[in-house]
Amino acid sequence: MKKLLLFLFVFSIIFSINPEKNSAAENLQAMIDSLEEGAVLRLEDKTYEGSIVINKSITMIGTDKTVIKGDGTGNVISIKAPNVTIRKLSVTNSSMDRNSAEEYAGIKIYTNGNVVEHVKITNSFHGIYLSQAHENKITNVEIKGMGKGEIAAQGNGIHVYYANDNLLSHNTIEGTRDGMFFDYANKNESYQNNITDTRYGLHYMYSDENIFKKNTFTMNTGGAAVMNSNHLLLEDNHFIVNYGNQSFGLLLLQANDNQIKNNTFYMNQRGIYIDQATRNTIQGNKISQNQIGIELWDSSNEQIFSKNLITENTIPAVTIGGSGENNFWSHNGKGNDWGSSFPLTDLNQDGIGDFPITYRSSLYQLIEDQELSYLFLKSPALTIYEKMNAVLMDEKVMFNDPHPLAAAKSNNHFIFIAVAGLAAVLILLKGRQLLCITFGRNGRKT
Structure with a gap:
């Protein structure tokens, strides 16, 4: 009897040392399993033990x-029932196994009609993974990865795989591999997300009819990469200070029939980069102070550029690999x-220049032949290079705008000042030195 009392006394001491672990942490799955469909579970100010499976609504x-x-061995939360809501908590420490077919995540969703909002996710391979999951709503989620130095060791902020009709809005993603990755995912809508410090802020692969509006991409290697994806709408987004070796604000690669409207491309290495793409409409965008405003490869056909403001880029536009006609x-x-790069006369005041603009340059050959030439676009030597080739008649037409617009009398100047201020603040907050940002113009206009 004395031994039994001694055992119970020692056990009670051990239990009291860490009551949270022995009650809340170990019993969260049991608490979920005990609930009825439609129940509300309110969690306390505690750390609960994950790898839980939610198998009821x-x-x-x-x-x-x-x-x-x-x-650290699986998903922190797996949602395997429809119509689940998760709200106002933090999630951390999923498996980081890159070789698993499971694609682990802080929250992995396998079902439809779920809501995840006001959640913070850290130290997870993927932040949120939608796997063949439709009509879900992901809002006000904050996902923080390990930073660009660890890109190969982590997944994406939000990964959408064979998942359609989802809404992703007001999320903040930083330091993941790609901010948002869509793979065979159609008719999703993304609004007012803020993505920074990633490889690609947005990455579409084989994903059609998606809408992406009012999002901000800053200080990524690439702002948005649209590959093998068609009938997208990218509108009112901001691509600011996306830099690195051959980086870009927006890449269109084998992407067709997309609408690129009213976006801002500011201080990127290349504002818009288009290769093997067809019938895209680029309209009403502000493309300013990039090293190259628009890089267009001759493998691309039937792009329409209209009503864009393209100004103060080192090179306004360059066609590579052919004439681009x-x-x-x-x-x-x-x-x-x-x-101001191309002064116009507009004698009849109809807003259209009286003469076409033709821009000629020899830099296309340098860019095409030398991969590292992007690093030297701000060099004064390029001006000399252009002048020498102008004498030797080794220039080519980069673009011919038959109906150039007269400079708009609007508040565009103030918009650019505001964007520049935002870029400066972001750089200071990140504690980085901005590299490869150039001003001025090269090339010859006739």
């Missing part, structure tokens, strides 16, 4: 101090506003 609500921590620099009698 419930609502789980935490607090600012609620944490669900995985054991199958692309159009105006539509319905309206070309583009080239700013």
